Amino acid sequence: MSRQPEKALLDALKALLGPKGFTQDPVVMAPYLEDWRGKLKGEAAALLSPASTQEVVAIMKMASEAKVAVVPQGGNSSTVGGATPSKDGAALLLSTKRLNAIRAISPEESCATVEAGVILSALHEAADKHNLRFPLNIASKDMATIGGLISTNAGGSHVLRFGQMRASVLGIEVVFPDGSLLENLRPLRKDNQGYDLRQLLAGAEGSLGVITAASLRLIPKPHSKIVIWVGVESPSAALALLRHLEKESGETVEVFELIESSLIELVLKHIPDTEIPTEKAYPWYVLIEATAFSEDFDLEALMVNILADATEKKEILEAVIAQNETQAGKLWRLRETIPLAERSEGFAVKHDISVPVSAMPSFIEQESRAIQEKFPGTTVLAFGHLGDGNVHFNVCPPKEVTDQLGWVENEGIAVSHFVYERVMANGGAISAEHGIGQTKLADFMRFGNKTKIQALKAIKKAIDPQSIMNPGKLLPVEQAE
Amino acid sequence: MSRQPEKALLDALKALLGPKGFTQDPVVMAPYLEDWRGKLKGEAAALLSPASTQEVVAIMKMASEAKVAVVPQGGNSSTVGGATPSKDGAALLLSTKRLNAIRAISPEESCATVEAGVILSALHEAADKHNLRFPLNIASKDMATIGGLISTNAGGSHVLRFGQMRASVLGIEVVFPDGSLLENLRPLRKDNQGYDLRQLLAGAEGSLGVITAASLRLIPKPHSKIVIWVGVESPSAALALLRHLEKESGETVEVFELIESSLIELVLKHIPDTEIPTEKAYPWYVLIEATAFSEDFDLEALMVNILADATEKKEILEAVIAQNETQAGKLWRLRETIPLAERSEGFAVKHDISVPVSAMPSFIEQESRAIQEKFPGTTVLAFGHLGDGNVHFNVCPPKEVTDQLGWVENEGIAVSHFVYERVMANGGAISAEHGIGQTKLADFMRFGNKTKIQALKAIKKAIDPQSIMNPGKLLPVEQAE
The missing domain is CATH 3.30.465.10 (Uridine Diphospho-n-acetylenolpyruvylglucosamine Reductase; domain 3)
Structure with a gap:
């Protein structure tokens, strides 16, 4: 267990790092102590901003000797509180912002x-x-x-x-x-x-x-790039299209983002200057980006051929190819503004999950229904990286709920447990890309593989026997022996 | 430290695994106890060949309880003795050959x-x-x-x-x-x-x-494949060609193997039915294989263009494109028979090393000269994966030496230390792909990064506190505390 830093340590750090590298000013520290979504607030004994690797070495030697915790922080954009210190204020917050060469x-x-x-x-x-x-x-x-x-x-x-x-x-x-x-x-x-x-x-x-x-x-850098928007009937059709593209165009496909139509409706509602690029509306959309490295390779001709073939096979219902950078930017904007549009609409219980790629279409279809049965009135909004088996699977409160935040806080755990149980039953992971941090720690301990967690704890203890490195993130703080 | 297995343990393992899964017959065990190059011989208390994961679980529980070492072995093709037990005969050899579903x-x-x-x-x-x-x-x-x-x-x-x-x-x-x-x-x-x-x-x-x-x-599987043999002036020219190919053909290049001409001469001398495919002989050769995943992509036309351009830029001196599978097979044979040709010629001190890709041409050129100065009469033969910064760098004894094996045994360590010092000075690794096993362990402890080795030891101890898993490979056996 780590300890509260004593004045002598703080003085030594101040002397080491100078005024640019050491502060205890609450106003300066405030943005570092809160996560970017404003959901978590922590405290720290000081904010350290070393300017060199050697200063980091010196900090860790001093912290280690004093058994004081250190919380490293980069851009503070964690969605799981991975860089926010605990409320006890015992830790030193180490920002890497000055290590920027x-x-x-x-x-x-x-x-x-x-x-x-x-x-x-x-x-x-x-x-x-x-x-x-x-x-x-x-x-x-x-x-x-x-x-x-x-x-x-x-x-x-x-x-x-x-x-x-x-x-x-x-x-x-x-x-x-x-x-x-x-x-x-x-x-x-x-x-x-x-x-x-x-x-x-x-x-x-x-x-x-x-x-x-x-x-x-x-x-x-690639010689050419193509951005395509397609309407599809279902996640299964989207996966068939991806496999078709991979088979016929190899590694040209860089991006394959599946989006439910209701998310696009939210974007149209909340984000100015957006429109559906296809002539009609469809239940699901896919944003595709592909690149070619050779000037001898006519990427557009290839894609037109594949899309025509995919239309015949009913994998796609309609396709639009961006004709210039502006159009490509508009297609990307529909995907990139989804989180903003969701936030404008209200609160939701969010999940960053993965399952095997081949299981993803049925997971989205079946589990959305199962959740809506278990929690009547809720809506599931799914979007994300189908080719990685990773979707962001967000459960929105029933329409009649006026206190959405209250609903998320009260029902959130039950909803998440239901989702994670289904993820585990489908051989998936409760964190696909966001990590565990502090907000997913309890769920990781509950749903994670016990043998794996045991190995992780052994490794943590081997490298950080005093448990001073970002304690309470990813793994629980071990009790003193 | 692990212990010698007692009779009760061996009896229990015999009962668990049955006659197909347990043997102490020296004749049956012999090939498992010797590495495939016939350089290392170990001993084992028994050969275990479990037929299921559950049998492996049972073996490890019993071994762990008795503090008896287990050496896992797959195809026994390690070049560093990674699967050969030590001579003390205390370990159980665990072959995975029956786990073959x-x-x-x-x-x-x-x-x-x-x-x-x-x-x-x-x-x-x-x-x-x-x-x-x-x-x-x-x-x-x-x-x-x-x-x-x-x-x-x-x-x-x-x-x-x-x-x-x-x-x-x-x-x-x-x-x-x-x-x-x-x-x-x-x-x-x-x-x-x-x-x-x-x-x-x-x-x-x-x-x-x-x-x-x-x-x-x-x-x-790719739609098309092309195999090319080129003659080049030097490793630097070969690297320029690789960068050129990557820029103009993206990820089509799968194989880019650099070979010194003297190795091809050895192949011609020892391997029947081989010939230089180019019209003339050159100081260095490169074997290239590239693939395309789309039928709309004319890989041969692209390569012909790039090779013409590379000829103009003096990156290459001559190129031959295989016109069919038979010709492609002949080009590959020149590369694949190098180890056999080398062995037929005699003994050498071999090194599987890596340095940053951009440093590899100068490494080969300068360090070959340095070795020949330090160890007069020796010849350096280099070949391998230039694009990975990984070459097999073999030092052959002077021509007048009659007892080559004796020379390798006597001079080998001094030669290898000289090579590894140069590798470290160039920011490289003393094992690029073969691992550490037992034959590179002393050199890893000598030349490896001390902080890294310390972390590796801590992890080993955390996961295998009794040091029963393949002891003495990759890391030294820790003394009992």
């Missing part, structure tokens, strides 16, 4: 070496200048940092083709809880020298150490 | 669920029947098993496009040292529920548990 971009190596606090969109821009691309993309790209993206093994819209964040990590620099520094930034495509710590740190949610920098794989 | 192949899921003892080529054939493909390929495909491939995070010729084994593992079933069973075979593309144990087990060399089954990602 892009140390190197090497076109020869197709690699970027960046510090943990670099914002995703800044990496996108820096790679672009070298005619290269970092393919991971998420809605919070202007907030999320590289350290946070690795620590949460972030996903997003392009996982289908490029994998989650872990797939792009070639090297890592990390400070362990005892202050020891692992310098492993060499961008090695192959390194079979024992357990891959890069892969262990990816998705560890800051519970095993502080990532200070990483070497990331870049890829060439 | 292909439990399911799901075209809907693009996934195969197979037991650990399934041979790689059997999986290739099974996937092929469903018009699907498992893309990992290595020379020992008729020996190597799925369990071994995961445990060693195997590489091979197609890593450039499809990654190492870890990239294909969607689900895993593993028995931990205490006999607890983790059933995690659900083929989830996304699962952010804590540290990814699939990724920790991949490359753990059987030191954390016994993998009994896995769910593996399959991909569609």
